[in-house]
Amino acid sequence: MNHLLKQAFDPDEFRREGHQLVDLLASYLEDCRDNKPMHVLPPSDPDAMVGFWTKDLNNPGFNLQHFYDTLIRQANHIHHPHYMGHQVVPPAPLAALTELTEALLNNGMAIYEMGPSATAIERVVLRWLAARIGMTGQPDGILTSGGSVGNLTALLAARQVKCGYNIWDEGVRSETPLAIMVSAEAHYSIARAARIMGMGEKGLVKVPVNSRMQLDPLLLDEMLTRATGQGLKVIALVGNACSTSTGTFDPLEEMADFADKHSLWFHVDGAHGGAAAMTEKYRHLTSGIERADSVVIDFHKMMLTPALTTAVLFRNGSHSFETFAQKAAYLLEGNGQKPWFDGAGRTLECTKKMMGVKIYAMIRLYGEQLFKEYITTTFDLGHRLAEMLQQKKGFELAVQPDGNIVCFRYRPVHFMGNMNLLTATVRKKMLEDARYYVVQTSVNGHIYLRVTLMNPFSTDEHLNSMLLLVKTLAESVADTIDDKR
Ligand SMILES: Cc1ncc(COP(=O)(O)O)c(C=O)c1O
Known part of the structure; x- marks a missing residue:
């Protein structure tokens, strides 16, 4: 039989690579759990990314574990408590492991x-x-x-x-x-x-x-x-x-x-x-x-x-x-x-x-308790963020949140310029900074930062430091926004 086909279906190779992969992913989960500093949204430009993979495709030699490692480094780190971007859940690891079984049984x-x-x-x-x-x-x-x-x-x-x-x-x-x-x-x-x-x-x-x-x-x-x-x-x-x-x-x-x-x-x-x-x-x-x-x-x-x-x-x-x-x-x-x-x-x-x-x-x-705890924890977090925003000077909530999606913006003292421009600039700076991932949305024509608190291990401390970054960035760029609309 064709050697490559035999290799592609070799159970021993699957076992060896699989064990290594699980170790790699478990270490990654530990890093996220321990709040290790990382770019939760690794900065990248689409052309540079395609360039990277085009070059990689033409490189001689390929190591599967190295490939997995690169993928992890380039990924959005959804399991990190600083990820507050889109409505994508950090999957329970054993659900992901079960999905591997689904994929193989196919x-x-x-x-x-x-x-x-x-x-x-x-x-x-x-x-x-x-x-x-x-x-x-x-x-x-x-x-x-x-x-x-x-x-x-x-x-x-x-x-x-x-x-x-x-x-x-x-x-x-x-x-x-x-x-x-x-x-x-x-x-x-x-x-x-x-x-x-x-x-x-x-x-x-x-x-x-x-x-x-x-x-x-x-x-x-x-x-x-x-x-x-x-x-x-x-x-x-x-x-x-x-x-x-x-x-x-x-x-x-x-x-x-x-x-x-x-x-x-x-x-x-x-x-x-x-x-x-x-x-x-x-x-x-x-x-x-x-x-x-x-x-x-x-x-x-x-x-x-x-x-x-x-x-x-x-x-x-x-x-x-x-x-x-x-x-x-x-x-x-x-x-x-x-x-x-x-x-x-x-x-x-x-x-x-x-x-x-x-x-x-x-x-x-x-049991169903897991889902209840997850939803309650993340919705509670949304409510706590709203309280913080109401207590801190300069922050404005778009809408009182029902759950874990919260929209807000920061207005520096005496700032009379265009809030939409300021908020969009802050969001752009946050992407460049990459320690937190937040997105933006438009509410009644006004731009707000939008967080979805999907990670049950995000804490008040993480929320406070994210807000501090928003405030610092807004204050640092406010003078450059001279558009008064
Ligand atoms: C309210 C609502 N409906 C539908 C969708 C689409 O779901 P999916 O991304 O699974 O296609 C979304 C995704 O954000 C959503 O928020």
Whole structure:
């Protein structure tokens, strides 16, 4: 047999490299845990990065462990308590280890016989989650690769159920243009889903938000009447739990009432904060989520799981079959009607990763208490940061946070210049400094720094030193901002 093929599948080499890799990763985790100084976002320019790897590709000789080491050094250090950037969770290490097993076993999961245990585990995990967020009856669902695909999957089901004809087979009828009502602060994947479904820009009825950036329920009636008057058939209402930009939760209970009253499909985009429904302390934020027709929750956001792993839950489990009422003869037929276990009938994906396995392992290892503790700890941290910001002179909160997403800015004493320019400059300087990773967002046209406290080991001390850096940078550049707008 070909020597290279033998080598690529050599169990001994796998064992040797694997042991070394686990040692390397464990040391890396120790460095992060011990708050070792590092550039949490290693400074890099895209062209230089491509140049580096182009040169590397042409270098003779390759050492796998050295490669892993380089990757670690070039990575965003999500496990470091100074990482406060995007909504990407530091995965629980044993979840990552379980994912290695998923990758090696590589059961495809399009149909049951391609991944029997992973398919059954996925269902158990989904029903477990549905029960944790308070869904009763016969909920069901599917795991997908990310919240964006999840939102599309749920809204496709909404369209099929609510449009009044078999749109999957007949296609879009131009005489009844469809629309969905969403918060003006909805994640862009919702707008994208509407466009993918052929609704266009007019098919997205944006309901304005109140001063806390929550969908304003008092405007729902007016917006629906206006949309209907324009000839649109509104099929669904979408709530945020929570919004991406400021992390505020929409009034889901009132939205569920409205959806009920007008026979709309109620979808909750809980990609980031839906899992708060599991906690005693923050459950009130998600009140009403259990009444949604469909809910999306990202395990890779607030549930300690490597990306991408998203739950799409349907309160009425049979709706899980509405999305892709499509036949692929060689895969799906001959199995009787709508078998739950052939996942390809219910998701955009054909071959799919065994994504439920790592979640199952975590549930068995740590129980649901792990997720509750993680969500409560990081949400508490967001609230403490808000308190600090209110106590420190010069800091301004954009919105009182509901959870672990906090937006703020710093105004130096006597500064009369352009705050947007100042804040964007501070953020740029923070990227160059690279000891903390924070991002920026726009709230009502004003630029704010935005942190998402994803690391449960970030402490008040880390928050204080991050704020000190923001203040120092703002004061050091304030004189250079002479734009008065
Ligand atoms: C509210 C919300 N919905 C959907 C998404 C998209 O999720 P994903 O990145 O898993 O596709 C995000 C991502 O930030 C989000 O915050």
